[in-house]
Amino acid sequence: MKVSDAGFAELLELTCEAALDSAAWGTLLRRLAAATGCVAGGLTVENFVDRSGRPLAYFGFDPDHVEKTFDHYLPMNPLFGIAERMRPGFVVSNSEVIAPEDFRKSEFYDGWARPQGLGAPVTLVLQRGAAAYTPLTLVRPDGHGDVPDAGRTLLERLAPHLMRALRTTAQLGFFDHRDALLSVLADRLGAAVILFNEAGKIAYASAPAEQLFAEGVLCLTLHGLAARRDTGRPTLQEAVQLALAKGTLAPIIDVGIARGEERPLCATIVPLRPGSGEGLPLAETLRCMVIIRVPAPADRPQAAERAARVYQLTPAETRLLAAVLDGKGLQAAARAVGIGYSTAQTHLHNVFAKTLTSSQSELVGLVLGLV
Numbered sequence: 001m002k003v004s005d006a007g008f009a010e011l012l013e014l015t016c017e018a019a020l021d022s023a024a025w026g027t028l029l030r031r032l033a034a035a036t037g038c039v040a041g042g043l044t045v046e047n048f049v050d051r052s053g054r055p056l057a058y059f060g061f062d063p064d065h066v067e068k069t070f071d072h073y074l075p076m077n078p079l080f081g082i083a084e085r086m087r088p089g090f091v092v093s094n095s096e097v098i099a100p101e102d103f104r105k106s107e108f109y110d111g112w113a114r115p116q117g118l119g120a121p122v123t124l125v126l127q128r129g130a131a132a133y134t135p136l137t138l139v140r141p142d143g144h145g146d147v148p149d150a151g152r153t154l155l156e157r158l159a160p161h162l163m164r165a166l167r168t169t170a171q172l173g174f175f176d177h178r179d180a181l182l183s184v185l186a187d188r189l190g191a192a193v194i195l196f197n198e199a200g201k202i203a204y205a206s207a208p209a210e211q212l213f214a215e216g217v218l219c220l221t222l223h224g225l226a227a228r229r230d231t232g233r234p235t236l237q238e239a240v241q242l243a244l245a246k247g248t249l250a251p252i253i254d255v256g257i258a259r260g261e262e263r264p265l266c267a268t269i270v271p272l273r274p275g276s277g278e279g280l281p282l283a284e285t286l287r288c289m290v291i292i293r294v295p296a297p298a299d300r301p302q303a304a305e306r307a308a309r310v311y312q313l314t315p316a317e318t319r320l321l322a323a324v325l326d327g328k329g330l331q332a333a334a335r336a337v338g339i340g341y342s343t344a345q346t347h348l349h350n351v352f353a354k355t356l357t358s359s360q361s362e363l364v365g366l367v368l369g370l371v
Contacts, residue, residue, distance in 0.1 A: 002150045003035050011035065011154075012161060019165035025057040029136075032158075033060065036151030038138040040118055043166075047132040048083035051075035060139065062116050069112065076108035079123060079135070086125045086133045089159045093146040094120035100145070114142060122147040124155045126166045136162065192292040198285045200224055200244050208294050217259050225290065231256030231264050236290075243271040243288040257292065267292045300325040300368075307367045311354045320347045325364055 003011070014031055018024040029041035040060025046053035053074050055066065078098040079086065086092075094103060103109050103120070113119060119142040127134040138155075140147060192209035194202060202225070205213070212218045216228055218236075224244075226237040232255070234242070239253040250271040257265040270289040304322035307313060313321065316339075323333035334344035348360075357363040 003154055007035065008154075008157070011158060015158065015161050015165045019168040022057075022169050025169070026059055029057060029138075030059055032136075032155075033138050035154060036122065036138050036147050037140065037144070038122075038147065038151075039141050040116070040139040042137050042139075043126075043134065044137070045132055045134050046074070046077075046080075048080055048086070049131045051077075051080055053132075056134075061118075065112075065116055073108055073112040076106070076112070078103070078106075078108065083133075086128065086135070088125055088128055088163055089156075090125045091122065091152055091155050091159065093122050093152065095146050113139075117142050119144055120146050122152060122155065124159055124162065126159075126163050127170075134166065192290075192294050194225065194290040194292075195286050196225075196240070196244060196288040196290075198287045200287075203286060209292070212292065212294070215259075217257060217265070227255075227257040227267075229258035231258055236267055236269075239267075239269040240288060240290060243269050247271055247287060265292050265294065303367050307355070311351075313351060313354060317347045317351050317354075320344055321351055321363075321367065324348070324360060325367060327364070330360070 011028075011031060014024065014028045018028045025043055029043065033039060033041045038060075040058070042058035042061065043056045044053050044058075045056060051074065052071070055070065058066070078094070079092070082092070082097055094100075098106070100120070119140045121137045121139045123138075124136045125133050126136055138147065138151075191206075192212050193204070193206040194209050195204040197203040202220075209218070213220075219226055219228055221237070223237060223241065225240050227235065230236060234253065234255060236255050236257060239255050242253070243250045248271050252271070253269045255267050255269065257267050259265050268291045270291065272286050272289060301322055304318055304325060307321060308315075308318040316337075319337045320333055320339070323336040324330065326333070326336075328336075330344055330348060331341055334341050337344075339347075351363065352358060355363060355366055357366055
C-alpha cells in the first residue's frame, strides 16, 4: 500500500506536531499503523543490558495486558538478540530476526502477541544510548505476516524526520523537568549553579546565578564565563576553560570571586564526564558545572522549623531553639519564650542530644546551615 504525496505530507505534519507535543505521538502512531497495514503501535525505551524497559506511548495493545505482563514478556523480545544492530535509523521486520514458524512457537508470541490478536512487528530505531535504545514498533494483525515492502520503505523515508521529532520532544520535556529540578537543588544548596555544554555554551543558569550576572559579579566575555574580579589564580575563567578542554582529566578546582564590599564567594568548578546527560533521554551533553555558594541572610524561624523536622524536636524545644538562634544567650531565650532558666537548660540539653552537638555555637552553626 503505497502512500500518496498528500499522505506523506500529512505524516510529516503529524511528525512535526509530535515533536512539539508529546501527546501527539499517539495520533502519529495510529496514522503510521494505518499506512503500513498494522493495528497496533508503540514507542518504548528498552535497556538491552538488563532487558528492561517502559512504554512511552502506544495504541492497539490491551492496557490491562500491558500493565500486568509487559515487564514479564519484554525480556523475551527477539530484538534483544540483535541489540548491536539497533542503531538510529535501522528498520527491521520480524522475519529478519526470527523465522515465522519459530516466532509462533515462542513464549513471547504465545503469551504476549497472540492473546491480543497481534502478529509480526516492524521496528524503526529512533535513538540509542550507552545501554538503551528507543524503538518505534508497528504490529500486524495475527496471521498477516510481515509489513509489506511499501510500508518498510515508508518508515525508512520518514526515519530522519521521526528521529529529529523524538529528539525535540525529549529535549523540551527534559528542559522543563531540568529547570524545575535544578532550581530546587540550587535553592536547597543556597548556591548559584551554571552548566556548560560540550560547545562551551551555558546550558543552564539558576536564578541565583542570574542574580550574580545582574549584580556584575559574573560576566560573559569572548573567552567564556569570567568574574569581574578574581581573588587569586587560577581565575574563574581559567578554571572553566580547563574543565571544558580536558574534561574529567581536569581537577575539581575552587576559586575565589570578589563581590564588592561583601565577603568573597567560593566557586567550585566540576568537570563532567563525556556523555553526561545521556541517561536523561537525548539531553544535550554537559561538560562542566560551576557551583557558587551564595550566603543568604539567615531566616531563623525557618531554620528552627526545618531543624525540628530533621531532628524530631518537640514544639517547646523548637521555640527555645528559635530564641537561641537570635544569639542573646540562654537566659534571654528563656525569657523570650516565657519559661524558667532550668527548664530552658533541660530543653537545650535535649536539643544537644538530638542534634549530636555540645555547645550553643555548634548548634547555631549546624541549624543555620540548614537554611
